[in-house]
Every structure is written in C-alpha cells, then in structure tokens.
Amino acid sequence: MIKVIGLYKSFGNNRVLKNLNIEIEERIATVVIGRSGIGKSVLLKSICGLIPPDKGSILIDGEDITKASRAKLHKIRSKIGMLFQDGALFDSFNVYENVAFPLVYHRLFDKETIHKKVMQYLELVEMQDFTEAMPHELSGGMKRKVAIARAMIMEPKYLLYDEPTTGLDPYSSAIVEILIKRLQEELKITSLIVTHDIELTNFIADKIALLEDGRIVAYESKEDSLKEGSLIYSHFITNREKIRIAHGY
C-alpha cells in the first residue's frame, strides 16, 4: 500500500503541496484529479522519490521513501513503474531497445529470455510490429504504449501514470485508456493515475481523489463521486458550467 502522510512541498515561495494525505489501496485504480499546475505531477514524483518533500512521509509497503538510504531507495523504486508525460522514451534507442533496456542494463536474464519478455510486453501493448522504429517516428499514442511496456517489463507492483492521455487525439486517448484498463483487469496492478481528463477518470477509476489547494479535499469511490452533491462531481461537472456562465457564455 502507498500511504502519503502530511506531505508539504514548496518551490520558492510557491507552496504546492500543503499537508497532503492519501492512502492508495492495492490492486485497484486510483485517479487523482485536479486542475493543471495544481501539483499532481509533484505528488507522483514525490511518491517515487524523484522530488524530495519538504515535510511529511511517504510509506510504500511500510517503508518511508523520504528517509530511505540510496540502496533502500533503489529497492523501493524497483516496485514502481511510471509512465511519464510524453513517454520519456530514450531518443537514441529504438522501440525494442527502449523496452529491453532495464533488463539488459541490470543483466537480469539471458538474451533469449529478454527477447521473449520484450516481445510479450510489446504484444500486450500491440506494438510488436514497430520494434525497429525510433521514438521520433512514433505518434504520441504509440510512444505512450511503448512507455507503458517499458514500465511494465520490470513487473512492478505499482504503476504510476502521469497524465497518460494529455495531448492525444480522442482515438489515441481511447486506445491508451483501454490499455490501462486491460492491464488493470488482467494483471491486477495497483495503479495511480493523475489527470485532469474526466473521461479517462470515469473509464478507469475505482477510486477518485480531488487535489485542490495543495491537499486532497475529496476521496471517494467512482460511484459516489458521480452523485450530485459530491465535491468531485461539482468541481468537474458543474464548476465548468458555472465558470462559463460567469464569463457570459
């Protein structure tokens, strides 16, 4: 389980996270929604130890990542896979090499096993016909599919998604959504997705958290969040309407 307790993070005078608390349950998809620039990516990067928080604890299976030594941090990180915005594929490697890279670098298996695993995950994301393609030759959606395969190949317990559909056309968004859903259903991974895409949220979320003013202000099951009167519902459905009306539209 991932447990975030009293997390604070500032950049200069900009206080981004203020006493943020959340518990991510295992084997379900939790979606953190919130406006752009509210600190969703900061939360995700803090969880995997890429950004040190100013204050607070982040427990991953009971181990505090904020106090972990370098060796322990590596151990904890090996449980986490992450899909970065735009995929973060390595420019100088082709699709196959990108997916194989962590296994090759850590010399985890022999060449044949690595090949089998890479092809297995590329088939899972339906990218098996693009093994030789370079990242710049791929569309946004394809890059994210390859990035998901790369994140999955180390068989992490937790998979974090940073805005998985942002900037994609509706077709590619749908493909990525389906892929996340399928992985969730077939492999029962604990997924944490940060997004402001309400359609993606509705499609894949088991639980939804609303990040506002540096903290989680609502944390509900998807069913509850869709009910009228729910804070999440009002923020993402009726608020949009209110803002339009306030601007005279």
Add this chain to the structure above:
Amino acid sequence: MFEEKISPLQEWANAGKAILYTYGNFFYWLLKENFPLKQIGEQFIRTMVEGFGTIMVGAFVQGLLIAWLAGNNASRFGANIWIGTISTYVIFKETSVLMAGILYSSRVGTGFTVEIGSMQMTGQLDALRLMTIEPTQYIVIPRVLASIITLPLLKALSDGVAVISTMVLIKIWFGVSFPIFADRAFMFLQTSSLTLSYVRTALIAFFTSLNSCALGFYFNGGAVELGKTTTKANVVNIIYVLIIDLSFAIMLELTGWA
C-alpha cells in the same frame, strides 16, 4: 512543473553549485561501481567522430597562422631557417593545447550539455532513476572518461596536421625546404614539456566534459533556458581551459620545471 524566478547572479551561483555537486557525485560513483566499459567505448567512438573534423580544421588553420606570424617576424632578421623551429615549439607546447581544448569543449562538450539537458527536459533522466540506474554512472562517467582518452589523442593528431600546414606554408611563402624544416623543427622540444602538454590536455578534457555534463544535468526549464545553459557551458569551459593553462604556466615557473 514549478519554476522559481531567479536573478542572473543566482543563476551563476546555481551553475557553480551544480558543477561542484557533479564533481562529488562523479567520484562517488566512480569509486562505488564497476567501470561502465561498454558505455565508455561507445562514447570514445562518438567523441572521436564528433571532435575530429573541427579540431583538425582548427589545427590546420592554427599551423598556418603561427607560421605566418613567426615567418614574417623572423624573415625581417633573415632568420628564415628558424621559422619552423619557432612555429612547432609554440604549437606543440602551447597553442594546440588551447585550440584543442576550446574546440573540443565547444563542439563535443556543448553537445553533452544539450543532450543531457533535453533528457532532463523530457523526463528521460527521471526514467533512468526509476529503473534504478544512476544517471551519473550511466551518462556522466562514460562521457568524462572517454573525453580524457579522446582529447589527448585528438591533440596528438592535430599537432601532426598543424606541423604539415606550417611546413607547407613556410616552404611556399618563405622558401624553407622540407629537409631544413625537418632538421630544425623539433630541436628545442623536450619530452618533458610534450608530456606536460598532454597532461594539461587530459585535465582540460576532464574538467570541461564534467562541466558540460553538470550544466545539462541540473538544467531546469524549456528550449530558451537550454540555449542559455549551453552558452553558459561554453563560456565556463573556455574560462576553465585558460585557467588550467595559466595555472600550469605559473606552477612550472615557480617550481623551476619550466
């Protein structure tokens, strides 16, 4: 992500901090882990290919320039036969170190900054960290160690090119024959001063490549900032080349080795 607005002075202070931090990190990971031999090999080939053309063209022009200046002054005193001696002495001992260092850091070093900076910008460095691969180990160490091998080699080759261009110019313009040139060109060159020029070159390679990597590594922002960081890396490296050269000159003079 969130960025702070900072003054230019603060920017330079941050660059200095980034460089010092990378030096510490470099030695920490160098001593801690195995040598990344495969990556060093790849970077050696890459840096040789990238640096070769620029440094050789620079060396050719450098040879012409030194020979031209030395030749015009020496010919006034009828000392044409010494033009080759003066030119090669200056090239081998001093200018080829400076030229190779400056051209290498401008061509290859800034390439490191842009490459690592764009990896930072697109989250590739974070992706490496999440794969429990330390970027200093995987990216910085191979580039720096490869540069320490590459730059002295390129300097050696560039010395050869500069001598050829010198020889050709003083033959055509000042009428000094090849045998006379060959007879006197290396008369005052000592093995110790040549060795020291290669030590200086290796030090320049170490510092400039590490600076370039450091600035790329701790860069934060978009395309405009990446441009500024690359310029900063170039300026810092040129100053480093001059400081290393000056330090050696002073040290040699004070210790009497000069």
